[in-house]
Amino acid sequence: MSGETQTAAAAIQAVAAGCGAPAGGAPVADAGNQAIVQGKVTKGGAPVPVGYARLLNAGGDFVAEVPLGEDGGFRFFAAPGNWTVRVLAPGGISADLGVSAATGEISEFEVAV
Amino acid sequence: MSRSDVLVDADWVEAHRDDPGVVLVEVDEDTSAYDKGHIRGAVKIDWKKDLQDPVRRDFVDRAGFEALLSERGISNDDTVILYGGNNNWFAAYAYWYFKLYGHQNVKLLDGGRKKWELDSRELVTEVPQRAATSYKAQEQDSSIRAFRDEVVAAIGNKNLIDVRSPDEFAGRLLAPAHLPQEQAQRGGHVPTARNVPWSKAAEDDGTFKSDDALRELYSGAGVDFGTDTIAYCRIGERSAHTWFVMHELLGQPNVKNYDGSWTEYGSLVGVPIELGEGS
Numbered sequence: 344m345s346g347e348t349q350t351a352a353a354a355i356q357a358v359a360a361g362c363g364a365p366a367g368g369a370p371v372a373d374a375g376n377q378a379i380v381q382g383k384v385t386k387g388g389a390p391v392p393v394g395y396a397r398l399l400n401a402g403g404d405f406v407a408e409v410p411l412g413e414d415g416g417f418r419f420f421a422a423p424g425n426w427t428v429r430v431l432a433p434g435g436i437s438a439d440l441g442v443s444a445a446t447g448e449i450s451e452f453e454v455a456v
Numbered sequence: 457m458s459r460s461d462v463l464v465d466a467d468w469v470e471a472h473r474d475d476p477g478v479v480l481v482e483v484d485e486d487t488s489a490y491d492k493g494h495i496r497g498a499v500k501i502d503w504k505k506d507l508q509d510p511v512r513r514d515f516v517d518r519a520g521f522e523a524l525l526s527e528r529g530i531s532n533d534d535t536v537i538l539y540g541g542n543n544n545w546f547a548a549y550a551y552w553y554f555k556l557y558g559h560q561n562v563k564l565l566d567g568g569r570k571k572w573e574l575d576s577r578e579l580v581t582e583v584p585q586r587a588a589t590s591y592k593a594q595e596q597d598s599s600i601r602a603f604r605d606e607v608v609a610a611i612g613n614k615n616l617i618d619v620r621s622p623d624e625f626a627g628r629l630l631a632p633a634h635l636p637q638e639q640a641q642r643g644g645h646v647p648t649a650r651n652v653p654w655s656k657a658a659e660d661d662g663t664f665k666s667d668d669a670l671r672e673l674y675s676g677a678g679v680d681f682g683t684d685t686i687a688y689c690r691i692g693e694r695s696a697h698t699w700f701v702m703h704e705l706l707g708q709p710n711v712k713n714y715d716g717s718w719t720e721y722g723s724l725v726g727v728p729i730e731l732g733e734g735s
Contacts, residue, residue: 366486366488366489366492368634393573394573394574395570395574397660398633398634400621400622400623402622404621404622404653404656405621405653405655405656406621406623406632406633407621407632407633407634408542408543408634408655409542409634410486410489410541410542410570418634419633419634420631420633420634420635421629421633422623422628422629422633429660431570431574431660431661432574433573433574433575433576434576437660
């Protein structure tokens with residue numbers, strides 16, 4: 344499980360979002376009306392570039408999934424409330440982290456596996 | 457129809473990928489995933505650039521599909537093995553598309569790219585060179601594609617399965633949670649639709665659940681296996697995955713994918729919309 348850190352603000356990339364999400368999640372064009380959950384997956388302090396992050400709702404049901412980026416990053420555009428991020432990585436690694444999201448905020452987490 | 461007619465596993469792919477007449481095709485939501493690494497021998501289809509009309513909101517037409525498969529070196533009698541990320545989401549969409557244009561022998565790699573990666577199997581960046589073919593497509597098979605008027609007529613008469621997440625179904629989200637929430641149309645769902653999120657048909661590793669578990673999933677949500685079914689989502693891709701489950705795995709005879717889905721229905725003037733958790 345995690346070293347859990349949360350910061351309200353993070354760098355906002357002014358890149359237009361595409362139709363399909365790339366590895367690591369779609370870029371943020373405007374966080375103003377979004378409830379963003381993002382973070383990095385690390386192992387022994389180093390990024391985990393191969394793996395998947397899944398977003399589960401408060402009932403434990405799957406909502407979305409992205410492959411991890413080269414830097415171990417993931418990003419979801421959630422609704423306000425509580426969510427679980429589940430990380431899957433080669434070697435049978437699985438880790439869950441409870442997170443909360445709020446409109447207009449980027450909630451950022453580190454998941455150590 | 458049995459699972460072996462429509463699914464293969466990773467061991468099968470490793471044993472047969474060099475067989476003549478077998479073509480591996482990767483189709484990903486993240487269209488750059490292939491370029492970073494793919495199963496040796498696989499060619500790429502880009503769901504957006506290759507499968508969508510660049511001007512109208514529709515698929516490439518029959519001639520366009522013929523040109524695409526000919527250029528990729530795929531023949532009419534080839535066995536096409538599709539795979540991709542995220543529970544084979546876009547690979548299942550491509551599967552439906554191949555069936556729409558009449559390709560006979562097409563299967564999914566169970567678990568797709570995710571299971572392959574989680575099992576630490578080999579990925580390469582070398583792009584295979586396949587000689588061009590002269591592919592001939594059939595007319596679109598209208599028995600597996602639903603249009604908006606059929607969806608309105610199905611309210612209260614057929615199974616309507618909304619396969620989006622519960623938050624999209626209720627109208628709280630307008631897009632999957634890994635994409636920006638930027639659609640302009642109304643939120644909610646088609647009245648009488650049952651909400652069975654597409655992803656419930658798959659295990660965490662992306663493989664399909666057993667037939668018994670799948671039947672229980674849909675019947676438990678109120679789907680009547682004795683009635684015709686239309687599945688929809690936001691843009692018709694997740695619902696292609698559910699179409700695969702209902703039509704190809706469970707053998708239901710009359711199942712259609714409504715590819716216009718919520719981005720069309722939620723923008724129509726005058727059609728009924730239901731909000732909340734559903735009836």
